[in-house]
Amino acid sequence: MTVPDLDLLLSGIVGSTAYGLAHEGSDVDRLGVFAAPTEALHGLHRPRESHVGTAPDRTLHEAAKWCRLALSGNPTAMELVWLPDELYEVRTPLGDELIGIRASFLGARRVRDAYLGYATQQFRRLVGRSEGPVAPGTRERTAKHARHLKRLCHQGLELYGTGRLTVRVEDPQEYRDFGERVAEDASAAQPLLRYYETAFDQTRSALPDRADEAPAEAWLLRVRAHFYAPEAALSR
Structure with missing residues (x-):
């Protein structure tokens, strides 16, 4: 899949390979989080929140969408921040921050x-x-x-x-x-x-009744600040 101009924050191999259940001929699935340019979020048409493709099989979610999925308990989204270290292919400082607040997404x-x-x-x-x-x-x-x-x-x-x-x-x-x-x-x-x-x-749960949205909100604000380019916005 060719997706131009996406700023990947975190990406890794998920699915059967990550679970240890792959067999000969199994697809290698990848999941990632990217940041849209901050100025693009304020226009008439919002950028795509997900890019899904094959060859390779890869799903990429924009940072805010991934956070919403994780806060809803989505198992596929959640596994991205619990992968063994060797399965990460892109791991930026903001991606590391996301891994660091993974427990806050759990309710x-x-x-x-x-x-x-x-x-x-x-x-x-x-x-x-x-x-x-x-x-x-x-x-x-x-x-x-x-x-x-x-x-x-x-x-x-x-x-x-x-x-x-x-x-x-x-x-x-x-x-x-x-x-x-x-x-x-x-x-x-x-x-x-x-x-x-x-x-x-x-089973008595170790989790709070509800997820804590504050760390995700603070992380998203850091992402938006990092990818804000006012000169690019004014030149359009």
Whole structure:
């Protein structure tokens, strides 16, 4: 993907490679945060907030949008600031600041709702696919969605209970075996989902009830100040 003139603040490899679940032929997914020129935010037409492309597979969110996603508990956005160091490909001082305030984006209710909600969506896909006609690649897609269901449940409970997120799974083979069982019978995923729903109910969260927006707001103001070019604005 060619995206000109984007100021990347933080970017890294996410998805199955980051989780340790990649196999031969897996795509390498990248996620990043960029800053739009501050003066561009004040015109009649606001700049695009996201750029998504393939070859390579990469999703880039403008700084404010990424913050909104993270504050909502979005699991995909959240993993960017919890990656192992070796998976970062762009890491600027402002990106390091974002990693430094990652805990402030977390609120107990939104983390629970987001992670269990995404896992439930994966389960519905599994069931819906099992009830329809069998298309080429169905088994592989079902196993993949099952792995992600298990990962979302495990990571969500960890984040909810400890305030920390481990992106790389501890036992990849356990996830692969689970994916194969669910590919044989989609209903095999239901006990795991029910187990984690109960586990969330019985776990005392280490997180505050609500995320603290103040650090994100202060960080965004620093980003806007850094990328403000008044002479460029006046010359247009």
